[in-house]
Amino acid sequence: MASQYWVGDFFIDLSRNQITRGEQSQTIPPKALAVLTHLAKHQRKVVSQDELLSEVWPDTIVTPNTLQRSIAQLRKAFGEDRKQQSYIRTHAKQGYSLECDIVWQDDDSIPQVKTAPKEEAPSPTSPKPEIEITPVNPSHQIQTIKPKRFPIFALVGLVLLVFAIFKYSPPEQSSQLVFDRLQAVTATDRKEFGPSYSPDGEYIIFNRYLDKLCVNKIWARNIHTQKETELTPEWGTYGRHTLSPDGKKLVFISEEDCTIPLTQNTCYNLVSLDFQKALVSPQQPNVLMRCKNSAIKNPVWLNNNNLAILHKETNRWRLINYSVRDNTSRVLYDLENGNLAYFDYSITDGLIAVTSHHQDGQLYIDMLDSKGALLSSHPVDYPDEIPQRRTISPNFSPLKDELIFSTGRRLFSLTYDGKVSKLDLPLDQSASTPDFHPNGQRALLIKGRYDSDIASIPLNQPESIDTPSEEDVSELYPSTTRSILGEDDGIFQPNGNLIAFTSRRSGEDQVWITDGSDLRQVSQFPIDTNIDGIHWSADGESILVNANNELNKIFLDGRVEGLPLNAPVDQLFQWDSIDNSALLSLTIKGVTKFAEVDLDSLEPRFINEKPVSWAQRTKDGRLIYMDHMNRFWQPGAAEDQLIEKLVDQGSEKRFVIEDNVIYSINQNDQLWSYNLDTDNFSILKAVHRDIDYLTDVNQGNLMITYVVAAKKEVAELILRK
Incomplete structure (x- = not known):
């Protein structure tokens, strides 16, 4: 199969990951181009989602959302959207088709290359001069230039020169970092x-x-x-x-x-x-x-x-x-x-x-x-x-023109032109990005594990001790489901007996459910996944999950439905499945904004640009949010109003709402309640300082996450010589 072809007036160059029209070239992710190429092979035929997923992502677990993102990238490159489908057409519940002329270009038809004229050093606002690629249109004839004959002695001299360069040139630096071992630097309880x-x-x-x-x-x-x-x-x-x-x-x-x-x-x-x-x-x-x-x-x-x-x-x-x-x-x-x-x-x-x-x-x-x-x-x-x-x-790394970064348990190199390659890493737990020694032969990183549990505690339970912070937190609040890794985000199933939560017990951050005795993993997210927020639907049949900055609806029968928003989701606060809307913080061009998103149209309504740490709506629809200084706010007629009685009562432990009553924990480790209807504030009881978050409330029971152990230590990666 040729590595270059035409889709209508667009020239596709797989070797450069580019789509070009006229003199305008766009760099497209390789997987998106692989989707396009498979559709091009089946011109004007409907190709199912399953076929595209198995063809482009073989032996890899991905959600349909990944395919939808690739389709969106292609449509953007072709200058169309979901409404205007001149090139890629969506066939509901069937798949996609490529609805235009395809011309395959022979592999020996090489595009003409012209170098951009030399310019002054670019300023921070001007783009870097690049090589312009003018693709060969299939309607243009390609001229073949015959090589001239060289005298035999010139050919022999050229061979000897190449041999000398190969023999006496110093060996090139390895294109990959190879780590020999990992050794501890610190080993304390801190x-x-x-x-x-x-x-x-x-x-x-x-x-x-x-x-x-x-x-x-x-x-x-x-x-x-x-x-x-x-x-x-x-x-x-x-x-x-x-x-x-x-x-x-x-x-x-x-x-x-x-x-x-x-x-x-x-x-x-x-x-x-x-x-x-x-x-x-x-x-x-x-x-x-x-x-x-x-x-x-x-x-x-x-x-x-x-x-x-x-x-x-x-x-x-x-x-x-x-x-x-x-x-x-x-x-x-x-x-x-x-x-x-x-x-x-x-x-x-x-x-x-x-x-x-x-x-x-x-x-x-x-x-x-x-x-x-x-x-x-x-x-x-x-x-x-x-x-x-x-x-x-x-x-920066010891390799020329390459950097290095970590996604958790894996390391990758990054070239100055944006290319990423995977590196072998001898780690079995998450670690930070390495920082290299001046000699380039070793690197520092932080590794460790976080052990937390979830527990359900009754609001009206009297405390048997005066200073809960001095007791063992796990004895005070027996775990709903214990492991030696992180459990978090416990939420009660509406009108049911299940609890959904996130856990790393299987090695990756996944969504689990339990009825108090049996456990079941309901998500299959890839390695180094980060989950930032989960919420039940009102009927208790599905869970909305923010995984890797994308929303996915996971059904109890195993189905997964991706919701391809146009911006990364920083945090999922709450999901109203009746109105099918969600309170989120979105990252727009790197700036975090507080928004409510219609999940049918996927259109956001931006509420404000304040740094919002947590937000919830009451049962009657009133919005309450907490800012980065842990102050409580609610929208007013002209401007947002600070809830005066809750000044100095906020903390990093979030808040939950039931029947228009807010529950949270203050800096003095006191659980309190505030009734929005009666303006009544009450300190309920002292709680253990190791409570990390309040995550849900239901019929007088609070769901909490508490810290059992948080271990971080300095380690060194030693490079193989």
Whole structure:
């Protein structure tokens, strides 16, 4: 089968993953082109969904939503939609057909290539010059050029030259990273995270956090003696840290102390300390920069002794250059119609790699020089193993022109032009993206497991102890279904005796149901799946699930129905199956927005652009939501109204509503209720501090998730020499 063909006026080039019309070329995911090619082989014939799924995704479990997304990508490339179906036609409950002329091009018909004229270095807003491909139209005749004859001595000389180059050229660097072993660096009962090497490679610097005591400190570990040194006293919540190129100054982000109730905007402090002095005794950091009305994260030292930092005003992130010496900053990189997600810096090459959401909704890898000039920008070409809407955080690797990132239990490499390849990884549990040693032969990562359980507790049950936080949480709240891995999101079946919940007990995040004795897995999501929200239908026959930022309706009889929204779903809050609408947070060009979506038309109605942490509707339809400062709001006639009686009563533990009564837990670990009709607020009882979330309420019973153990540790991946 030829690798190039025509669909009407569109030229399809499978070797380049492109669809071209005139001089306009579009890069299309390989699987979408495979769908198109199979339809082209069966021109004007109806091809079933099952046939397309088995042909394009053999030996892979995917939902029909994956196929629907590929069809949508093709229709967009052809300039049509579901209503206008000139090219790809949908046949209800049957499949799809390609309704236009197909001309296959011979494999030896090579497109003419012309190089774009040389231009000045592109600015951050101008596209990178690329090679233009002009496809050969089948109506055009191809001229064959006969080679000239070379003298025999010239041919012999050419052969000898090729032999010499092959024999004496140094071997090429391996195209893949090969890991030899994984070894532990820390092994404590605390949570370690955020590891990095010092510029000289002599120290590993990491955060150590004990959440039960609300203690967080930065430590350094000598890689030769294994001696650990405490660098800081208690100093709030630390973010990523970075050590200056000369190894003298440690800089990191500090947020508010976790013991202080959040009653105003979080203050983000950029702080520093003398690293050499801290190796002798813990040092109190000095504040370099304060942010009260904006946020900063991910500081990284540049070679010029300035810092690159992600800075957010309103809902958009931009990359700034901060001068420690002058206490000034300037914008390095910004997207007017998009949002930045993550960045890393290569000291060796002086390059900045940025992942960003662009106007077309795709995730891009943008390469900058150290001054912020855009060198290249390409969409990330996700393979089938990675959900198409997954945001990634790649770091530089020892391979030339390649980065590396983790999706959980798997590692992938990412080239500067957006190509992704899978790497072999000796891990049996989730791990973070590796951060490489200056010599490139080892890398740090965080691995660990999260053990949580779900339990149902009666609201009117009296407490037998005064201080529940000092007792064993699992004895106080017996588990509904116990495993040594994470169980969460327990929800009661309407008018039934089942409980649906999410669990990693089978190795991946899946949806399970139980009647109290028997267990059954009802989803079959792929490896490294993330589930952010589930909700029963009113009849108790199906469950709406937000898995890998996409909505799927899972029926108890095993059927799965995908709902292909045009934007990634950040969080599913609630599903009203009667009106068939859902409360969601959606990511639009990298910006999170609070919305209610009509699941019939798949059209969103945006409610606001506030950072909403949780939301529910009451039985009579009133909307209640909690913002990032854990304050409760409800819409008013002119503007949203703060619920005054609930000021200082919010927490990270969410809330649930039954019969127009809100239930939640405050910062003092007190369960409370608030009646929206009577304006009555009551403290009900003390609860264990290890309760993570309230997830449902039904007939006087609360469903909770609580933490049994949360283990994170620093480990090193050693490369094979």
